[in-house]
Amino acid sequence: MNNIKNKFSIKDLENLTGIKAHTIRIWEKRYNLLTPKRTETNIRYYDLKSFQKMLNVSFLNNNGYKISKIATIDENKLPLLVREIASQSNIESHAINTFKLAMLNFDQALFYNTYEILLKEKGFSEIFYDIYIPLLTEIGLLWQTNTITPAHEHFLTTLIRQKILTSTEQVQSAQINKSTKTFVLYLPDNEIHELGLMFINHEIISKGYQSIFLGQSVPLESLTDLQNYYDEIIYVSYFTVKPEKEEIEDYILDFDKMLLKTPKIEFWVLGQMLNCVDTENLPTNMRAFSSIQSLLSEL
Known part of the structure; x- marks a missing residue:
């Protein structure tokens, strides 16, 4: 348990639950x-149990329960009520909260169990759109505010990457190529944020197109090799932090040339x-x- 974050400031609770301090x-x-x-030294903090309770309180409050009502519910019954409501409606919000809890505890079993429950209700693409995208947006903000460490972020993104790869392998085995076009997916030099591009690759394949995924940090010179094998190519890339502001216009001109x-x-x-560029x-x-x-x- 030594690796688990078990002390939270009130600002941490605000960032993690969305409830203002x-x-x-x-x-x-x-x-x-x-x-x-x-x-x-007399500094206030909240333990893991308090954080878990506030996640449940936040969920119930967002689903129409007044705080005066929530405060009267037995603390041990809060998780049961949350699960009951989540099973009837707002499963997305509950899943996001559960994934955040799994991340903070480095709890792989909780992540996998939550994912399997979601698969009973949604397809993989729905899970990515409805849950992973908003979750990753929140995680980015939590990292920027020092609420979580890079280890937390890497733990979660690695598990999401595994699920994308597993689902991609499944759709690829049933691929029917319906176009002469070939999609080539890559990230520019020193760009490592690949989850979005991996999902795009998944969707391109699921729609029956041929896709070649090159991954992180690919030099422009290497992309020319593909044109020796394919006549119609759509290169696809995701500029999250690279190329940098002062380099991006030159990068686009070099790509064009x-x-x-x-x-x-x-x-x-x-x-x-x-x-940073004029996209018009x-x-x-x-x-x-x-x-x-x-x-x-x-597509």
């Missing part, structure tokens, strides 16, 4: 909802670094997308 303090005083502990030599070669790209004036055959959904709608 000011509101938590009011609920403590008015409803005796939580009892913070104190360190030897080296690779977009015929009308049959295209470049589709998305990611937050595109905010991109080279011919290059298209920018605002989201995974918008890109996949073009």
Whole structure:
């Protein structure tokens, strides 16, 4: 248990549950909802049990329960009520909370069990859209605010990566190629954030297209090799943190010069670094997308 985060500041609770610190303090005083502990130097903190309780309180509050009602429910019955409500409706919110709990405890079994429960209700693509995308957005914010460590983030993203790979293997075995176009998916030099691109690869294959996934940190020069084997190529990339702001325009110009030599070669790209360029004036055959959904709608 030494690796488990078991002390939380009130700011941690705010970041993890979405309930403002000011509101938590009011609920403590008015409803005796939580009892913070104190360190030897008299600094307030909350234990893991308090965090788990606040996740349940947040879920119930978001599902129409008033805090005055929640405060009267026996603490041991809160998880049962949450599971009952989640089974009837809002399974997404409950699953996100459970995945966050699994991440904080480095609990692989809880992650796998939650995922198997979701598979009974949803297909893999729905799970990614409805749960993984909002979850990963939250995780990014938690990391930026130092609520979690890089170890927590890597633990969770590695498990999600495993599920993408497993599902991709399953759809690939049933692939029916319905186009002469070949999609080539890659990330630029020093870009390592590949989960979004991995999911795009999954969806391209599931729709019957041929996809070649090259992965992280691929130099432009290596991409030219594919044109010796395929006539119609759509390169797809995800600019999350690379190329950097001062380099991205030159990167786009180099890509155009080296690779977009015929009308049959295209470049589709998305990611937050595109905010640094004028996407209305991109080279011919290059298209920018605002989201995974918008890109996949073009298939």
